Amino acid sequence: MVLDIEQLRTLVAFADAGSCKGAAHLVHKTPSAVSVHLAKLAASLERALLQREGRRLVLTHDGTELVRYARRMLALQSEALAHFRAPEFGGTLRVGLPDDYIPVLMAPLLATLARLAPLAHVEVQCAPSAELRPLLADGQLDLAILSAETDTQEGLVLRTERVVWTASAQHDVARLDCLPLALFPDGCIFRKWALAQLRKRRREHRIVCTSRSMAAIQAAVRTGFAVSVVAESCVPPDAVVLTPQQGFPALPAVTIILAGSPATDAALVQRLGEQMRGPLRRVRG
Numbered sequence: 001m002v003l004d005i006e007q008l009r010t011l012v013a014f015a016d017a018g019s020c021k022g023a024a025h026l027v028h029k030t031p032s033a034v035s036v037h038l039a040k041l042a043a044s045l046e047r048a049l050l051q052r053e054g055r056r057l058v059l060t061h062d063g064t065e066l067v068r069y070a071r072r073m074l075a076l077q078s079e080a081l082a083h084f085r086a087p088e089f090g091g092t093l094r095v096g097l098p099d100d101y102i103p104v105l106m107a108p109l110l111a112t113l114a115r116l117a118p119l120a121h122v123e124v125q126c127a128p129s130a131e132l133r134p135l136l137a138d139g140q141l142d143l144a145i146l147s148a149e150t151d152t153q154e155g156l157v158l159r160t161e162r163v164v165w166t167a168s169a170q171h172d173v174a175r176l177d178c179l180p181l182a183l184f185p186d187g188c189i190f191r192k193w194a195l196a197q198l199r200k201r202r203r204e205h206r207i208v209c210t211s212r213s214m215a216a217i218q219a220a221v222r223t224g225f226a227v228s229v230v231a232e233s234c235v236p237p238d239a240v241v242l243t244p245q246q247g248f249p250a251l252p253a254v255t256i257i258l259a260g261s262p263a264t265d266a267a268l269v270q271r272l273g274e275q276m277r278g279p280l281r282r283v284r285g
Contacts, residue, residue, distance in 0.1 A: 001044060001045075003044065003073070004040070004041065004044070005073065005074070005077060006037065007038070007040055007044075008041070008066075008070035008073060008074060009027060009070075010023060010029070010034055010038060011038060011041060011063070011066060012070050012071055012074060013026040013027045013034070014038065014059075015059060015064075015067045016277065018056075019057070020035055020038075020057065025157055038050060041066075045062075045066070047060075047062040047066075048060050048062065048063075049063035050063055074274065075275065078116075078271045078274055078275055091119075091120060092121045092122075092123055093113065093117060093122050093123070093142050093143065094123045094142045094143070095109070095122060095123065095124050095141065095142065095143045095144065095145075096124070096125045096126070096127060096132040096135060096144040096145070097109075097124070097126060097132070097144065097146075098126065098128055098129055098132070098145070098146075098147065098184075099126045099212055099213055099214050099215075100217075100230065100231065100234050101145055102126065102214070103214075103233075103234070104231075104233050104234075104280070105145055105256070105280070106124075108280060109272075109276060110122065112272055112275045113272070116268065116272055117268070126212070128184055128187050128212060129144075129147045129148075129187070129188070129189070130186075130187025130188065131187065132144045132146060133146065136260075137261070139261050139262065139263055141261060142260065142261055142263075142264045143258065143259070143260055143264060143268075143269065143272070144258075145158070145256060145257070145259075146257050146259055147188075147189055147190075147254050147255075147256060148189075148254070148255045148256075149189070149252070149255065154257055154259055155257035155258050155259030155260070155269075156257060156258045156269060156270065156273035156274075157255055157257055157273075158257060158258055158273060158276055158277060158280055159255075159256050159280045160253050160254070160255050160256070161232055161233060161253060161254055161256065162231070162232040162251075162253055163190055163193065163229060163230070163231055163232070163251040163253060163254050164230065164231075164232050164235065164241045164251065165227060165228075165229055165241065165242035165248040165251070166221055166227070166229070166230055166236070166239045166240065166242065167221060167228075167240060168221060168222055168224035168238075168239055168240075169238060171224035173227050173242070174242075174246045174247050174248075177204060178204040178205060178206055179203060179204065179205040179206070179227055180205075180206055180226040181194070181205055181206065181207045181226055181227055181228065182207075182210075182211070182216075182220035182221065182226035182227070182228045183195075183209070183210060183228060183229065184210070184211070184217070185210055185211075185212060189254065190230065190231075190251075190254070191229070193229065193251050193252055194251070201247075203247070208220075208225065209225065209226050217230065218230075218234070218239075221239050227242070229251065231254055231256075258273045258276070
């Protein structure tokens with residue numbers, strides 16, 4: 001018996017996403033192709049890997065056990081490929097990411113690049129996703145971590161995260177007649193979502209702080225200067241998440257992706273994304 005590595009990759013994607021549709025998004029296949037992969041894998045082992053719980057498909061005990069082995073096998077395959085292809089990734093790698101993702105994504109990114117491209121010199125540029133996209137398309141960046149809508153086909157999905165309203169725990173912002181906002185510049189999808197919801201509900205608001213810096217946005221929140229909209233992992237430890245019951249409607253989730261320029265080796269992007277997903281599963285948010 002030989003386990004198919006692509007079928008194992010699909011199984012891990014199902015475990016990470018929690019559904020065939022979500023897994024299809026991660027491995028760039030159709031949901032029906034994901035179902036076929038999972039069925040073939042179960043048939044080859046003669047074990048049930050999935051079972052129904054109500055309307056959902058979930059992993060069985062055997063499925064969960066196989067996921068543990070599959071993660072190790074996929075990681076070992078990536079390490080082996082990286083070992084023999086590492087010299088191809090020498091030189092300078094120009095990487096872009098938004099400032100707000102540095103606390104969560106920078107360490108996994110650099111740790112993974114150290115394994116996959118040990119000879120590379122890494123240049124990091126921080127800017128909003130809207131500014132990074134044209135740089136990537138023009139070849140001025142080799143790789144970029146970007147915020148995207150949840151139905152994106154733009155790059156390799158690293159994680160999906162809730163986007164939330166946040167404010168100082170010491171200030172009752174729900175009672176304010178005019179809501180003060182601290183937001184990222186035009187082009188930020190969080191800003192677009194927040195303003196659209198406020199306009200829809202005809203809630204009076206005023207942007208009192210605009211910054212590319214997450215540290216500046218968090219400071220505005222902590223001091224009670226303004227309310228902001230951030231990825232859940234970026235909520236300051238001494239701030240609170242505002243709820244629909246307080247008058248702050250739910251916002252869409254953000255999909256965080258890794259994308260490469262047209263000239264960047266697709267194999268590097270694929271392996272980099274796969275190896276970053278493991279550490280990111282353990283991050284709050």
